[in-house]
Amino acid sequence: MKTKIFLLAVFLLLVVIFWGCKTSQPTIQQQPPETPSSTATQKPPQRWYQGTYPGISVGDPVNFYNEFQIEVSAKIPKKVLMLQDGTTYYVDSSTVINMLVPKLTPGILKEVKKENGLPTRMKISFDENNPDYTFSFFVYQDKTFVLDANCLVTYEGKKYKTQAFIRGGDKTGLNHLLSNFESVESTNKIESSAGGVNAVGTKVIKNE
Numbered sequence: 001m002k003t004k005i006f007l008l009a010v011f012l013l014l015v016v017i018f019w020g021c022k023t024s025q026p027t028i029q030q031q032p033p034e035t036p037s038s039t040a041t042q043k044p045p046q047r048w049y050q051g052t053y054p055g056i057s058v059g060d061p062v063n064f065y066n067e068f069q070i071e072v073s074a075k076i077p078k079k080v081l082m083l084q085d086g087t088t089y090y091v092d093s094s095t096v097i098n099m100l101v102p103k104l105t106p107g108i109l110k111e112v113k114k115e116n117g118l119p120t121r122m123k124i125s126f127d128e129n130n131p132d133y134t135f136s137f138f139v140y141q142d143k144t145f146v147l148d149a150n151c152l153v154t155y156e157g158k159k160y161k162t163q164a165f166i167r168g169g170d171k172t173g174l175n176h177l178l179s180n181f182e183s184v185e186s187t188n189k190i191e192s193s194a195g196g197v198n199a200v201g202t203k204v205i206k207n208e
Contacts, residue, residue, distance in 0.1 A: 043180070045178035045179055045180050045181075047144045047177070048064065048144070048145055048177045048179045051118070054114075054117055054118050056112060058110065059109075062108070063106045063107070064109065065177075065180075066101055066104065066124075066126070066147070067103070067174075067178055068103055068169045069102055070099075070101035070135065070166060070175065071099070071100055071166070072099040072153065074160060075094050078093050079091070099132060099153065106126075107124040109122055110124065118139075121138045122136070131154070132154055136148040146175060146176055149165070150164075
């Protein structure tokens with residue numbers, strides 16, 4: 001009898017455990033189907049023309065960009081006199097300065113030259129901490145502004161003339177000055193209503 005009671009108790013215990021495991025299974029929440037999200041695209045910078053804003057001046061809140069990458073590599077020679085063990089040596093050494101302005105680097109106007117009220121040359125600074133990253137753009141025959149290859153680098157407090165080159169340009173070999181342009185539509189609506197006009201006065205017409 002005790003054996004039957006023991007077996008029945010074990011059976012009931014197994015049923016409770018089985019039922020508890022079945023009901024305690026975690027539920028998996030279905031994720032809502034993904035919908036494609038719209039991506040905002042920024043309009044690429046466009047070329048700045050001489051007539052875009054003739055009144056441009058230093059301090060105007062305008063960002064300019066270089067169309068292609070600007071590279072400067074200047075080799076500055078230096079001759080050193082060295083005396084050693086009774087012999088005089090002339091040592092020729094050189095320092096190479098490499099500068100880089102990546103494509104579409106933002107810059108600001110530092111100087112503008114005008115003729116007859118129109119800008120003909122603009123100096124753009126691409127680094128607020130290093131004046132050597134200021135490059136000149138002059139007005140081209142199509143009225144755009146293009147990079148002047150002539151530039152300066154500073155070494156030990158002295159200015160040296162050198163040349164700037166572009167990388168990734170097109171067949172023209174020109175590096176245009178760009179800026180951001182956006183179109184905003186604005187409509188001014190003028191509405192009015194006629195109030196009517198009443199004739200006033202008297203006129204006698206004599207019939208013959």
